[in-house]
Amino acid sequence: MPPQTSLAGRGRTPKCCPVWLLLALWLAVTPAAFAGASQAALTAEVPAGQHKVLRLRNLPKDTQIAVAIQSSGRITVTFLNEADFKRFPNPVDPVFVAPVEQTISFALTMPETGDYYVVFDNTRGTDSQKVKMVIRAVAANAVPGTSPLPLPRRPPPADRKEF
Numbered sequence: 826m827p828p829q830t831s832l833a834g835r836g837r838t839p840k841c842c843p844v845w846l847l848l849a850l851w852l853a854v855t856p857a858a859f860a861g862a863s864q865a866a867l868t869a870e871v872p873a874g875q876h877k878v879l880r881l882r883n884l885p886k887d888t889q890i891a892v893a894i895q896s897s898g899r900i901t902v903t904f905l906n907e908a909d910f911k912r913f914p915n916p917v918d919p920v921f922v923a924p925v926e927q928t929i930s931f932a933l934t935m936p937e938t939g940d941y942y943v944v945f946d947n948t949r950g951t952d953s954q955k956v957k958m959v960i961r962a963v964a965a966n967a968v969p970g971t972s973p974l975p976l977p978r979r980p981p982p983a984d985r986k987e988f
Contacts, residue, residue, distance in 0.1 A: 862961055862962070862963040863961065863962050863963070864959065864960065864961045864962075865959075865960055866957070866958065866959045866960075867879070867957070867958050868955065868956070868957045868958075869945065869955075869956050869958075870953055870954070870955055870956075871900060871945050871946075871947040871950075871953065871954045871955075871956055872947065872953045873947060873950045873951050873952050873953050873954075874947070874948055874950065874951075875947060875948065876944055876945060876946040876947060876948055877944070877945045877956075878910075878942055878943070878944050878945075879942065879943040879945075880940055880941075880942055881940065881941045881942070881943065881962075882940050883938070883939070883940065884935045884938065884939065884940070884941055884962070885935070885938050885964050885965070886935060886936070886937050886938045886965070887934055887935065887964070887965030887966075888934070888935045888962055888963070888964050888965060889932065889933070889934050889935075889962065889963050889964075889965065890904075890932065890933045890934075890935065890960060890961070890962050891930075891931075891932045891960070891961040891962075892930065892931055892932070892933070892958065892959070892960050892961075893928070893929070893930040893958070893959045894925050894928065894929050894930075894956065894957070894958045895927065895928045895956070895957045895958075896925045896926070896927060896928075896954050896955070896956050896957075897954050897955040897956075898926075898950065898952060898954045899924060899925070899926055899950065899954075900924070900925050900945055900946060900947045900950065900954050900956060901922065901923070901924050901925070901944075901945075901946040902921075902922070902923060902925055902929070902943065902944070902945055902946070903916070903919050903921065903922040903943070903944040903946060904919065904920040904921040904922075904933060904941060904942070904943055904944075905919050905920060905941065905942045905944065906918075906920060906936075906937070906939055906940075906941060906942075907939055907940045907941075907942070910942040910944075913942075913944060914946075914948070920933060920935070920936065920941065921933055925956075934965075943958075943960075
């Protein structure tokens, strides 16, 4: 059985999952990967009482991120810089935090260059939750004078079925 990415509860160590790892590698190749708009999608299962983490490596300052998330039930999504990720579950200054009941779309501008973490938190949940995410990114200097990224409308269903 392939290993899975999970940073479950406090004090547990992360394991690798191909979907999360591929997305992180794709987004992290180099800042040059953001010369134009880039997009990725993923689907993950977040077990009850646990959380999953996605690392976005080496995002340049002022990179614009547009995100759409769909969940089968209530979870919390949090974007953290590296310092706050080390403090999780008690971050001091998260970039973004919000509950997701079914869907949410939002846009962010990265305040500084560095690694960022997307945490899908189901630690208070009693049921496993399926999460789908579409993320678009563009560097601030990619196309001078352009407007921010449009928000993705919603994650595409993996098999054309809704949950």
